[in-house]
Amino acid sequence: MSIPILSYPEARNYIAGEFQQNGSRSMPVISPLDGSTISSVILSDKEILDKAVQAAARAFKKWSSLTLKERVQIFFRFRALLEEHKEELANLVRIENGKTYEEAEAEVLKGIELSEFACSLPQIITDEVQEVSKGVECRTSHIPMGIVASITPFNFPFMVPLWTIPNALALGNCMILKPSEQVPLSAQKIAGLLKEAGLPDGVFNIINGDKEIVEAICAHPDIHAVTFVGSTRVAGIVYRQATSHLKRALCLGGAKNHLIVLPDANPEMSAANIAASMSGCAGQRCMAASAMVAVGKTDHIIQQICEEARRIVPGKNLGSVISKEAKERIERYITEAEAAGAKVLVDGRNVVVPDKEGGFYVGPTVIDHVKPEMNIAKEEVFGPVLAIMRTDDVDEAIRIENSSNYGNASSVFTENGGLAQYVTERVSAGMVGVNIGVPVPREPFPFGGWNESRFGVGDITGKSSIPFWTQLKKTTTKWNPEAWTDWTT
Numbered sequence: 091m092s093i094p095i096l097s098y099p100e101a102r103n104y105i106a107g108e109f110q111q112n113g114s115r116s117m118p119v120i121s122p123l124d125g126s127t128i129s130s131v132i133l134s135d136k137e138i139l140d141k142a143v144q145a146a147a148r149a150f151k152k153w154s155s156l157t158l159k160e161r162v163q164i165f166f167r168f169r170a171l172l173e174e175h176k177e178e179l180a181n182l183v184r185i186e187n188g189k190t191y192e193e194a195e196a197e198v199l200k201g202i203e204l205s206e207f208a209c210s211l212p213q214i215i216t217d218e219v220q221e222v223s224k225g226v227e228c229r230t231s232h233i234p235m236g237i238v239a240s241i242t243p244f245n246f247p248f249m250v251p252l253w254t255i256p257n258a259l260a261l262g263n264c265m266i267l268k269p270s271e272q273v274p275l276s277a278q279k280i281a282g283l284l285k286e287a288g289l290p291d292g293v294f295n296i297i298n299g300d301k302e303i304v305e306a307i308c309a310h311p312d313i314h315a316v317t318f319v320g321s322t323r324v325a326g327i328v329y330r331q332a333t334s335h336l337k338r339a340l341c342l343g344g345a346k347n348h349l350i351v352l353p354d355a356n357p358e359m360s361a362a363n364i365a366a367s368m369s370g371c372a373g374q375r376c377m378a379a380s381a382m383v384a385v386g387k388t389d390h391i392i393q394q395i396c397e398e399a400r401r402i403v404p405g406k407n408l409g410s411v412i413s414k415e416a417k418e419r420i421e422r423y424i425t426e427a428e429a430a431g432a433k434v435l436v437d438g439r440n441v442v443v444p445d446k447e448g449g450f451y452v453g454p455t456v457i458d459h460v461k462p463e464m465n466i467a468k469e470e471v472f473g474p475v476l477a478i479m480r481t482d483d484v485d486e487a488i489r490i491e492n493s494s495n496y497g498n499a500s501s502v503f504t505e506n507g508g509l510a511q512y513v514t515e516r517v518s519a520g521m522v523g524v525n526i527g528v529p530v531p532r533e534p535f536p537f538g539g540w541n542e543s544r545f546g547v548g549d550i551t552g553k554s555s556i557p558f559w560t561q562l563k564k565t566t567t568k569w570n571p572e573a574w575t576d577w578t579t
């Protein structure tokens with residue numbers, strides 16, 4: 091589908107229900123599809139953050155006093171608005187991020203599912219009450235944290251903000267969102283639709299910016315909890331900064347996801363899944379297949395993966411990577427691996443898409459005979475590249491997976507249930523699959539990795555996010571006189 095690239099108004103801050111132009115710096119927003127400038131984004135000075143926090147603080151009292159059932163009514167309406175604006179949103183995601191229309195549409199559908207989950211919170215959080223001694227009752231209640239912040243990456247400009255916004259707000263918090271400055275436009279639309287859904291001003295705010303504003307968020311005394319999604323390096327920085335200011339923090343980082351492929355795997359199904367996983371969203375998914383460990387006689391499956399990869403065409407069913415720097419980084423990894431002795435079976439370097447010569451494209455790339463000590467085997471490449479390592483031993487394959495510093499996802503491909511269980515029990519990743527290239531848990535199951543793919547406790551979505559966005563109040567009540575004789579007198 092060919093869709094013209096449009097120009098968009100500057101991405102502004104959104105404070106107390108108003109879009110505002112407050113920042114002394116700005117930078118261009120570039121569509122990676124063709125390298126054209128489509129908008130600009132304000133890089134806020136850190137003083138502006140205080141305005142947003144004050145707006146959130148003013149809104150918090152009333153918003154947090156509503157019942158959960160009242161608050162989720164906003165998200166029923168928001169969900170309906172997302173449906174209504176699905177096509178427009180998908181185009182926006184496609185243009186600012188560079189993914190294909192189909193991928194962008196899938197991202198919007200996932201955002202709808204995340205909003206649905208927030209609507210179900212009153213059915214999930216029923217709290218507990220028990221008569222703990224005669225006439226004495228204990229009850230728990232989930233109390234919002236207060237003002238919270240969400241810092242998001244470039245690769246899912248719509249979905250990742252919605253990992254946090256619906257749940258955090260439905261649970262009674264007010265939020266400051268700091269979107270990626272590379273893709274700030276989808277968040278502007280989210281703000282507009284939340285307002286249209288009836289969200290009171292100040293409950294949701296956007297501060298655009300870079301490192302400076304993230305540091306200010308981590309240090310601000312009135313922000314009580316911070317989530318971050320992005321690279322492991324920055325996740326570590328943000329986690330340390332936020333917790334050093336005694337905030338609750340959950341920081342999701344990068345990934346190096348291993349697929350373990352056994353010789354009995356169904357070749358067609360496995361190859362289709364693996365090729366789609368490594369190339370979907372141009373390999374810029376924290377759940378993308380990046381390293382494959384082929385166990386034993388798997389040449390026929392590798393051959394099939396190459397055939398699948400050759401059917402993936404940049405500019406058609408493969409989108410762009412985010413920037414020129416990203417393209418150069420990815421190609422550097424491929425060239426380094428080749429120089430170190432790996433064999434490039436399908437080569438995606440030096441791709442130019444006709445009529446989009448200014449775009450940032452890397453074709454699907456399959457590299458065989460990669461050694462575990464090579465950089466391409468250990469580091470996050472974040473492009474449509476599959477690095478294949480060979481072994482004859484399933485325990486060695488598990489050892490290679492376990493040696494990764496990351497731990498977002500891992501999958502095993504086999505027709506043998508016992509072996510599948512053996513592998514899934516031993517891999518060191520938070521999200522594990524059997525015969526599935528992208529083992530993303532769907533709502534209500536939560537999303538979150540292990541090891542250096544996540545700093546902090548718990549997951550960012552689903553039921554596991556509830557303890558992050560709330561604190562538990564335990565109330566003990568005694569009304570009847572006979573209880574005076576009890577132990578709690």
Ligand code: NAD
Nearest residue numbers: 242243244269270300301304320321324342343344345376
């Ligand atoms: P990034 O770490 O460069 O940026 C993420 C956010 O941090 C942005 O909002 C950015 O403005 C801010 N930032 C950048 N440098 C900073 C610094 N020095 N100090 C403070 N803030 C800073 O990540 P990205 O390139 O936007 O996104 C890609 C990365 O995100 C990949 O590593 C990918 O694996 C990861 N990711 C992880 C998950 C997950 O669930 N684990 C999900 C999506 C993306």
